[in-house]
Amino acid sequence: MPDHDVDLLVIGAGSGGVRAARIAAQHGANVLVAEEYRVGGTCVIRGCVPKKLLVYASRFAADFEDAAGYGWTVGKPTFDWATLIANKDLEIARLEAAYTAALERAGARLVKTRAVLEDPHTVRLATGRTVRARHILIATGSSPSNGPAIPAIDQVISSNEAFDLTELPRRILIQGGGYIAMEFANIFAGLGSKVTIVYRGENILRGFDDDVRAHLRSEMEKRGITIVCGRTVTAVARAGRAFTATLSDKSTADVDKVMFALGRPPNVAGLGLEAAGVRLAKNGGIAVDEFSQTSVPSIYAIGDVTNRVNLTPVAIREGHAFADSVFGGRPTPVDHTEVPTAVFSDPEVGAIGLTEAQACERLASVDIYKTSFRPMREHLAGGDSRTFMKLVVDGKTDRVVGCHIVGPDAAEMIQLVGIAVKMKATKADFDAVMAVHPTAAEELVTMREKAFSAKRQAAE
């Protein structure tokens, strides 16, 4: 009798778990996947996908307004939140079915239940059954932080609930300065809500280039979003169907909803990690090596639960690499450097590589090229929004080590710039490319004047 029931047990059918399970099964492994909620995980059910659908919905308002300058007469548009949410739910259900079918087609089996570790090879399912697995993959993702224990915290929503509100809040306060807070702020503002952002730091989007942070903030403020930095929400009190939020400076805001987007800790609680001997890293994620192997040789972990780079394509890449390494006979480490990323705010942000501050800290010589301009479409539309672009160049090698864009389609642009940056393209390579005219992206290959140049003295 074999000493294992399966070759691989995957805990969590999200972006990373589904990819790992499919590829491992295609390599011939006998795979079982345990999922406690819905197949597709955060990205499909309450993350990237529904978020992007809401982003699309929120941008029509500006399109209707801009159309007049181009000769269109549009009647007074009206918006129905319930229709949007119902259609979003249909699309999510379609995708969930597609993910489930893809797992089945690959030959992996799925059990809809919670799973926890008992030892390095045993997993207990909530159904009571235990499964012995040659390898275990933890792909349990992350969840919204609960936030501080302030009065009426139970009335505060996270991104999870924001996707399923029964009505559009007329006024919403969002606490948080990260990309999820920015995206929801712009979604609600685009749909007509009065939005206030409260963030304890000095400016939004910590970790992004400082010029990007300043530019996006000013663009969002132009759109009527109130951004309050250096403060926190200290209490929330119900006022009929609405709420009064009190801030750390004792000021108050009356709103219909309060949302916190304060980060996403890895889902490690109650997983049985101690029983199995799996160690955590300092940042609270499961500690893994470049092959996603944990401190226990038979147990691997991928995606948000490892708190490396918490993005869907990264979780997918890690899942694929795990399956190739363990079941495909092809050890595949994952490169977590220069990961392109986007914020689907309005305007969008696209970024890759070093910020100006990081480059100045790490490199002996740095050249900065930047530009800010009013995109062509704004002229007839009568808008005053501006696009910002910056290239960070290693002054010694001429390599483009960072690119930062704020403007329409920045996410699409940064995906392509990412190829050049990954290929170690130099500023001269960018300059050698003929511009595509008239586009906004042409600015990326036509920036000639250095905005800033810094050289550090060699260390004594």
Ligand SMILES: Cc1cc2nc3c(=O)[nH]c(=O)nc-3n(C[C@H](O)[C@H](O)[C@H](O)COP(=O)(O)OP(=O)(O)OC[C@H]3O[C@@H](n4cnc5c(N)ncnc54)[C@H](O)[C@@H]3O)c2cc1C
């Ligand atoms: C609002 C929002 C917007 C986002 N937008 C983007 C974006 O635009 N681009 C991008 O790249 N990323 C985005 N992300 C991040 C992205 O969703 C995550 O990085 C990605 O989903 C991580 O994949 P994962 O496989 O690690 O975990 P998940 O996709 O979270 O999957 C984990 C799964 O494990 C299940 N699970 C947990 N514990 C157990 C257990 N004990 N037993 C059984 N099942 C369990 C969960 O139910 C879940 O289905 C967004 C996230 C949020 C919240």
